[in-house]
Amino acid sequence: MRALLLAALLVASGNAAAQQLLEWAPAEVAAIALHGPWPPPPVHDPSNRVSGNPAAITLGRHLFEESRLSPSGQVSCADCHQAGKQWSDGRARGFGLAELDRRTPSLWNAGYQHWFAWDGAADSLWMQGLRAVLDPREMGGNAAGVGKLVRERPDLACAWRGSFGAPPGIDDERLLVDAAKAIAAFVETLVSPRTPFDDFRDALVAGDRLAAARYPVAAQRGLRLFVGRGNCAACHFGPRFSNGEFGDTGISFFVGSAVDPGRHGGIAALQASRFNLLGLYNDDPTGASATRTRHVERQHRNYGEFKVPALRQAGRAGPYMHNGSLPTLEEVVKHYAEVSPDRLHSDGVPLVRALKLTDDESADLVSFLRTLSADAPPLPSPAPLCP
Amino acid sequence: MRPLAGAVALLASLSALSLPAWADDCPLDLGHGTGLVVFSGQHILAFRPDPFRIEVGQPFALILNACTRRGAPAELVAIDASMPEHKHGMNYAPVIVSRGDGRFRVEGMLFHMPGTWEVVFDVRSDGTTERLTHEFVVK
Numbered sequence: 001m002r003a004l005l006l007a008a009l010l011v012a013s014g015n016a017a018a019q020q021l022l023e024w025a026p027a028e029v030a031a032i033a034l035h036g037p038w039p040p041p042p043v044h045d046p047s048n049r050v051s052g053n054p055a056a057i058t059l060g061r062h063l064f065e066e067s068r069l070s071p072s073g074q075v076s077c078a079d080c081h082q083a084g085k086q087w088s089d090g091r092a093r094g095f096g097l098a099e100l101d102r103r104t105p106s107l108w109n110a111g112y113q114h115w116f117a118w119d120g121a122a123d124s125l126w127m128q129g130l131r132a133v134l135d136p137r138e139m140g141g142n143a144a145g146v147g148k149l150v151r152e153r154p155d156l157a158c159a160w161r162g163s164f165g166a167p168p169g170i171d172d173e174r175l176l177v178d179a180a181k182a183i184a185a186f187v188e189t190l191v192s193p194r195t196p197f198d199d200f201r202d203a204l205v206a207g208d209r210l211a212a213a214r215y216p217v218a219a220q221r222g223l224r225l226f227v228g229r230g231n232c233a234a235c236h237f238g239p240r241f242s243n244g245e246f247g248d249t250g251i252s253f254f255v256g257s258a259v260d261p262g263r264h265g266g267i268a269a270l271q272a273s274r275f276n277l278l279g280l281y282n283d284d285p286t287g288a289s290a291t292r293t294r295h296v297e298r299q300h301r302n303y304g305e306f307k308v309p310a311l312r313q314a315g316r317a318g319p320y321m322h323n324g325s326l327p328t329l330e331e332v333v334k335h336y337a338e339v340s341p342d343r344l345h346s347d348g349v350p351l352v353r354a355l356k357l358t359d360d361e362s363a364d365l366v367s368f369l370r371t372l373s374a375d376a377p378p379l380p381s382p383a384p385l386c387p
Numbered sequence: 388m389r390p391l392a393g394a395v396a397l398l399a400s401l402s403a404l405s406l407p408a409w410a411d412d413c414p415l416d417l418g419h420g421t422g423l424v425v426f427s428g429q430h431i432l433a434f435r436p437d438p439f440r441i442e443v444g445q446p447f448a449l450i451l452n453a454c455t456r457r458g459a460p461a462e463l464v465a466i467d468a469s470m471p472e473h474k475h476g477m478n479y480a481p482v483i484v485s486r487g488d489g490r491f492r493v494e495g496m497l498f499h500m501p502g503t504w505e506v507v508f509d510v511r512s513d514g515t516t517e518r519l520t521h522e523f524v525v526k
Contacts, residue, residue: 034526114444234500243444245478245499291446295495297480351473351500 021213022220029204031227036201036239038312043111043188046284047124047277048181051188056163060186061382062156063179068149070139072097077132077139077183080104083379086317087190092324096138101255102306103324108313111188114244114292118306118322119266123293124282125187127275130180146179147172158386177281192312196371197223215371221361222368230336230355230365241311241372246302249352250339251321253304262322263305267298315373329369333362413454413461413489422450427517430454430461430510434521436496441525443501446479449493455512460489464516465509470502498525 024032042052050056063069067076075096081087087107089095094104102118110116116128133141150156151168160168163182168175196215200223203211226232237243246263253260270276270293277290284290306322320326326335337357357365415424415433422435434451441447453461463483469476481495498504508519 030526234502237443237501243499245444291495292479292497295446295479295481295497297478299476299478301475302478 019213019215020217020220021209021215022217022224024204028224028227031233032201032223033205034233034238035241036198036205038194038198038239039191040112040239042191045111045125045184045188045289046286047282047289048126048184049283050163050178050181050185053163053185055159056182056185057189058186058383059156059159059163059385060182060184062159062385063183064186065382066149069133069146069179070097070141071145072140075139077129080138081107086313088317090318092319092327094138096132096135097140098137100137101260102322103319105309106313106317107187107190108192109240109310110190111184112240113242113310115246115266115307117266119262119269120246120307121266121269121273122275123270123277123290125184126177126180127273127277129183129187130176130275133176133180143172143176147175150175150179155385162386174281177275193374193376195312195374197368200371216367218364218367219371220368222364222366225355225357225361225365226368231351232336234351235308236311242308244308246305246307247351248301248304249306249321250335251306251323251325253306253323255323260323261303263302263307264298264300267296267302270296271298311369311372313373313376315370329366330362333357333365333369337362413452413458415452415454417450417452423521425508425519425521426456427510427519429456429512429515430517430519431456432463432508432510432519434508441498441523443525444497444499446495446497449481449491449496449506451491451493451508453489453491453508453510459512461510461512462489463491463493463508464511466493466506468496468498468504468506470500471505472503473500498523501526 045051064077064081067073067079069076080089080094080096081104082089088104092103094100094102105118111125113125114123116122116125117131122128122131132138133146147168147170150160157168160166160178164178196219200212200215200220203209203215226236235243235245235247248262253262273279275281277284277293282290314320315329318326318328320329320332326332336352337355339352339354341353415422415431417433417435421439422433424431424433426432431454432451433454434449437448437450449466451463453463455461463485466481466483467476477497478499479495479497481493484492484494486492502525504523504525506521506523508521509516510519511517
């Protein structure tokens with residue numbers, strides 16, 4: 001640990017334990033500032049005409065919990081994305097109608113992303129929801145079934161009018177897309193709570209040393225590693241702690257005897273889909289929302305790359321990595337401390353390299369990562385569909 | 388974002404390049420008075436990002452004017468960017484759109500990590516292609 005533990009500020013207020021504030025260099029403060037403020041402004045997705053629409057958010061919440069979007073009647077979005085499990089399921093690999101190849105991503109802050117699923121095969125939140133409905137291993141649904149459901153259920157049809165300004169039409173595929181857009185409008189509202197890190201970050205930026213010193217010193221040391229020697233912030237960038245792109249972190253991409261191509265396959269699937277943002281269902285008349293999709297390029301190095309996960313609430317949402325192969329945060333830090341350079345092919349300074357952390361440093365990094373989580377207020381009961 | 392010293396001059400200091408008086412056939416003015424300039428033995432390239440501040444993970448465009456040292460329009464034939472330290476490029480393929488008379492707009496640039504990015508421009512005139520470079524540091 002750096003010798004900058006200079007003038008430690010002792011705080012003894014009431015029965016609170018005494019805390020220290022490390023001495024932070026201006027460059028470190030600037031780097032930490034980039035991870036906030038939190039929360040960000042509400043999501044507005046121009047590709048989704050009902051983004052932010054209260055009626056659509058209510059409709060989307062009901063559809064999110066509606067198992068009849070699956071012909072089996074057994075699986076809803078909420079079965080794999082559980083509020084009590086950080087909007088994931090706690091499993092190593094997701095399970096809808098069958099077991100999947102990857103872990104179920106948390107939905108916290110999903111609306112702020114640009115690529116969805118571990119391979120980025122969707123370029124909008126609504127496209128990703130639609131893929132889950134249609135995937136035979138997830139919900140196994142189809143456009144005809146969704147269209148029939150929203151046309152024939154009076155409460156859904158009523159809420160549809162309130163959301164989209166017209167009753168459900170006869171175009172099943174458009175109804176499927178619009179159902180996914182309503183679900184996306186709901187998911188966009190899932191913004192993770194402020195955390196101890198946010199209080200520290202804001203106090204540090206404001207120069208409030210007293211408030212900053214309330215942040216555990218082990219977490220401060222871990223944060224220093226995160227933005228410094230560990231170079232974690234190169235990929236876990238910004239307020240969500242993800243740059244939203246993809247990387248190979250040395251985790252196996254074998255699924256049994258097969259290979260998960262990761263981003264390489266994700267781009268191929270994206271470009272082959274009529275539901276991407278270059279298709280006719282994008283509601284953004286400017287086309288600006290499709291810029292990434294228009295220019296994304298499939299490259300050989302994308303093979304085995306998976307999306308950089310955001311870290312907020314991650315401390316409560318294991319297991320970890322795209323395949324759920326690491327059960328705890330401690331195991332994740334151990335992986336990065338020991339990752340083999342032979343597994344990671346890089347001609348330059350590798351972005352992922354063995355950090356060679358001491359046991360104390362590993363514990364500090366875990367302490368920091370745990371401060372990116374907090375208790376979320378309970379989700380209120382859904383409003384009635386058609387009051 | 389800040390330009391690295393040494394490779395760049397603001398348009399306001401173009402007089403230092405000793406352009407001939409008749410160089411008006413390829414004006415380097417980008418229209419908003421602010422930009423960056425790189426030059427080689429035969430070519431001068433004025434450009435600015437749009438939006439001007441490049442944010443990590445956010446798409447941006449480049450507005451460019453490519454000229455010969457003698458003031459004639461030149462052609463921007465290729466553009467790419469990479470992180471020299473890590474030896475990886477962008478995840479996106481930019482597209483060059485010519486607007487005539489040496490004016491170009493490049494769409495689809497995106498720097499997905501903080502750090503130093505080197506942009507390379509291949510500029511051609513009279514059968515000669517030269518490579519010009521500029522480094523951006525994004526934070």
